[in-house]
């Protein structure tokens with residue numbers, strides 16, 4: 001007779017602790033997003049923001065948090081969720097419209113069969129992801145221009161930014177990553193990454209605990225190149241061996257001392273005045 005009571009009290013305790021965890025995660029994600037939006041002046045009053053939704057955990061979390069910020073912001077801005085259905089086999093086309101309607105957010109679903117284009121042009125055995133993403137970006141950016149969007153929001157997070165730094169370092173010989181705010185090459189689109197300060201672990205947990213209808217990005221069976229997963233694994237190992245290392249790397253990106261690097265395009269090292277100035281900087285701790 002006692003057992004059902006114990007089970008139900010355990011279940012209600014579990015429900016309560018899940019609710020507490022969900023609130024904590026929501027608060028942290030909102031705080032970090034607000035901080036990034038502020039630090040990089042991502043959103044202005046009157047902005048019409050195209051929120052790019054792939055259906056993955058990152059973009060769905062970005063939409064959730066931006067809607068929450070919008071509800072409490074002292075300025076007015078518009079959010080429109082935009083998904084591009086690229087006609088990958090197995091893509092569940094009803095999931096996102098149903099979810100957007102449940103949130104009451106304005107949305108647009110674009111349809112372009114880039115999947116057939118990519119499979120036709122990419123040789124057998126090679127990955128489709130590079131071309132697939134290029135087509136996606138082109139279509140979304142054109143849509144933004146044609147429909148008066150002032151900003152394009154992408155769901156990249158802190159871990160994507162750290163991984164990209166190492167990808168560029170190891171494979172591109174460059175010291176750069178994905179900036180939280182960026183003007184496109186043609187100067188027509190402002191791209192923002194509101195989750196720039198949020199960790200992937202928080203996003204993953206939040207998307208699970210809120211039962212977001214996450215659609216995996218590998219339904220088409222293609223695999224992105226293996227460089228990013230390798231970097232991800234390397235960073236995971238480092239973080240296990242020395243907790244806090246990722247935070248340090250991330251902090252370093254906001255604390256750059258260009259004069260202490262070797263880029264002769266930044267400083268004329270042949271100019272005495274420049275070198276004198278650099279020496280002064282060198283004396284500082």
Ligand code: SF4
Pocket residue numbers: 088128129130132133217218219220221222223224
């Ligand atoms: S996994 Fe498929 S849908 Fe995702 S980027 Fe690669 S090719 Fe495109």
